Amino acid sequence: MKTQQSIGGGRFSVELFTYGSGEPLLFLHGAGGLFEPDPALELLGRDFRVIAPHLPGFGESTGAEKIDNVIDAALFFHQLMDDLHLDSAYIVGHSMGGMLAAEVAALDVHRARKLVLVAPAGFWLEEHPIPDFFAADPRELPGLIFHDPNSPLAQAMMQMPEDREQMAAMYVERVKRMTMAGKFLWPIPDRGLKKRAYRISAPTLLVWGASDRLIPPVYAGAFKSHIRNCSEVVIAEAGHAVLHEQTQQFCDAVKRFLQQ
């Protein structure tokens, strides 16, 4: 179900997708935004009440100009939880959303009952530089995001509409999203999480696609060295888009961790 929700006394109007019922699970998307409908969230919706907001600057969500940095974004999510009457929730974040989920949990340790970080951004390892996806040739993107860039899934995601106006609209939407993403990721996706991650007390699961070429699995080590209660699942034949490439395995791993 999709609704438009006023957050923070009208400061933001947020496009909110919800799936299923059960214990609340807040999902924070990556720089690519949410799919409508999203197969992974649908599947998680069988066991949880999945709440997936579009961050301001994405889709129909407004108020992007009020968010300049990760702290603003984390406080936005705190406010969203307040307005949805969620004292705490399972929080799952993918890529940029993983970075923001970690900030949400570090700034207020009571918000996350459990935390799932899926190929999260937020650290920078000199010896494993994350490729500059802002400058990447569109033709190189499938190779960075997918285990198999020639898979039907990868091809479908890279499909451009033929109609000129639709293509222009898609381009504008992409620029809007990446503009917002740049506030957390440009030019290097490190905004000091390493100073704050020690605060995270929620049991944390890292999920990585074994062949992630955008944020390689070696980054799990950085998170594990900062977050005290942290385990890891690596899923084979999956890249950065692990939740869409191996949806069943991904959802099983998340479910097992959250319900154990």
Add this chain to the structure above:
Amino acid sequence: MKFTWFHLMPYRFLPEDFKQKYHSVWVDIPRSLYDPKIGHQLYNEYLDSLEFADQVGFDGLGVNEHHQNGYGMMPSPNIMAAALARRTSRANLVVLGNSIALYNPPIRVAEEFAMLDVLSGGRLVAGFPVGTSMDTNFCYGEQPALLREKYYEAHDLIIKAWTARDIFSFNGKFTQLRYVNLWPRPLQQPHPPVWIPGGGSIETWEFCARHDYQYSFLSFIGHMHGRRITDGYWETMNRLNKEPNPYSLGFVQTMAVAPTDAEAERIFSPYMDYFYNRCLHIYSGFADAPGYRTIDTIKYGLLAQYGRPQMSGLSWKEFVDGGYIIAGSPKTVRERLTEALKTLRCGHLMALLQFGSMPAEVTRMSTELFAREVMPHLRGLWSEYQDRWSPHPLPPAERAQPAPIGGASAERTGTPRQTLAGREVSK
């Protein structure tokens, strides 16, 4: 009509297979391709060319800022302007400009421009570009989403620093200063003329109109494709009820003059080829970081009714017919340039007379022919308008003269300059 001789200061010796072998001339151009010994020769050669332009009667000498760029070797154009300040005396120093959002604090730009203005006797034009995405986002790491806001704040701070009569505090979002107290302050009052070099963002037009700044469209697409931008500028001026004064518009045009049209093609086509096919080999992923252009500007571009200019693989004839270059005999250049300037309503021409691998002697010939046989015929254009965007230097009698080099040391250091003699403070 006013003419600025504009230099990009390209590296003239990129390898022949540059386009095939290398990713981009900008941002990640291998530093091994730069030989500082050649660089030494080039800087000096290029300063000679600019000084020559001063001698043959150009109104301005133009320099600009680029970073990590094989066709623009001036990370700091202020250094070149400082060198020119001492060896020229007539032409204005048109620094187009300093990307003010990049300097922390932006007071640095206010100070350096004030120094240049004082040093040159009030000949400075202060250019405030936002800066290209390559320079600002990719080379200097500025966040695309916040660049423009930072730029506007830097602008407000610099203007206030130049004009405030007393020390003030500045509480900005990006810059906080307890004591803003510019020392030295600019010679021109209230401040040097401000020109805003732009690449086609529609917000910049309104910004110029609101502040009565000159707008300079800097590109290499020439007068035909450039009309999309200048038309947009004039529509904005019209909508805001501003005077359609041609001197409020600057335009860069690549040009080349030879005794005949045929000679122009023979002499200049290799340099044009070098410029477009080696110098302008820019990786498209660096051209426009998401958030660098506003959504309004993107939509304006997407809705454009003019064709997009093609920037590589063109023949000499296509360069000429497409207006990328105005080239030929003095007569040909005169005619085409007059028509172009009238169509664009441009009162400040940025003449790009050195481009690509063009060596000094060819640059000199083309410059001299332009100054002698083209410029005088166009001087009267727009005489019904007042140029409110040129500097107001000190009258020659009040200007300091650099002492001749090699004079007796006592003569140079022992006595104060005549113009200051009456003002010596007695102890």
